Amino acid sequence: MTSAPPLIEAKNISVRAGRKLLLENVSVTISGGEIVTVIGPNGGGKTTLLRALVGAVSLSSGVVIKRPDLRVGYAPQRLMIEASMPITVDRFLALAGSNTKADRISALERTDTFHLRQTSMASLSGGETQRVLIARALLRKPNLLILDEPTQGLDQQGEEDFYALLRGIRAGSGAAVLMVSHDLHVVMAGSDRVICLNGHVCCSGAPETVSVDPTYLNLFGSRASLALYQHHHGHSHDGHDHSDHDHG
């Protein structure tokens, strides 16, 4: 692996909402150029972790250390945008600030959404909205893309296409990707590293390591063995750490 300092590092962060502990003592490191996927059960704190990294929720303990040159492009799970707001895709991208028409066209082309340029945001499907959000994140010329459930509502083919898109983005700009997903088998084939989160980090590491981890098998049960099966069909190994955490 690279010896450069990580892009972003969360050290023992905890987040609470009222009395409820959403994240407990979570440590996560993202280095340049890697695709890392966070999986875990609903309510396991996946979205909270991303929000904590971008600074949208306050930490009750721990720190997030950012490399000075870190530029985050963030795509939330969904927009609060309502049918009540008339706005085109192009204008929505322009609102990200300091970008030109050429920048916007190129970002839309990279996410296969150029044909939607003059469409109203309110009339986009879930998958189209996600791609437009990623286009907006790309406009910031990020070295880290943080995507919350970008594959939500896509079928398996759509999801595989999506990972191909991400690899294209990484090849083009060298940006690392941190994202949340729920679909196990495509995750296993498409990520460099997987973090399994259920309030705390259950296990993390290369997909092949995580997929045989007892805590992971325990969380996902029969769906996990399916992912494992899928996983054995063609994926290159390049030795990542398996950081085991104690549970408590």
Add this chain to the structure above:
Amino acid sequence: MDDFLVRALLAGLAIAFAAAPLGCFVVWRKMAYFGDATAHSSLLGIALGLALAIPLMFGVAIVAGCVAVTVSLSSGRNGFAADTILGVFSHSALALGLVMASLLPDLRIDLLETLLGDILAVSQTDVAYIWAGAVSIVAVLVWRWRSLLNTTFSPELMIAEGGSARFDKLLLTLALALFVALSIQLVGVLLITAMLILPAAAARTMANSPERMVGFAAIIGGCAIAFGLSASWFWDTPAGPSIILAASLFFLATSSLGMLRA
């Protein structure tokens, strides 16, 4: 035309001007309940204004502003939803205002006028204050325009891109409190939110950008003021409700046209 009618028209146009951008945000961000609750708290403001012998508008601005700030700062911190906290504060203020009104009979609060407004009674000084307030509201919203649109889409996105969602939310609630103070004499507690929402909603189907929606809302609001005042003059109907009724006719017209086109 009589002087009082000119003053009413001038004050009304100022309100329509400020209501256009503010009302669009109320519609986009679903803040209608916030508008209503802030308006309810204004009764305490009127009592305060009478007790301190300051213009009622200032009393209302102080109380509505305090409610808005308290709610903005405390929401999301103690496990209650924002609208619950809002309900607690604004209705406590309303109840306190009513109790004060009965304990201090010298205050002579005209409840009917508070609820329904009396646009035909505005003085020249009122008109000046209302225009000053309306221009400040519009200036603040124009200043933070891009940022306010971004927080409306997604507060997290806004923070991730380096902005502060909390500051914009506070500005918006303060602008709303100021609007309540300006318009209470014109349309009354009950119809303030209607003055915000109706022109914006009527403008929605005609517009293809946020700015055009604001522009159309301003025009529709201005026409509603003119038509409502005319109706009041010719048929002797109450002015505030006539204005709102005119605005709702606009809404009916544009939304049926929109449905026909779709």
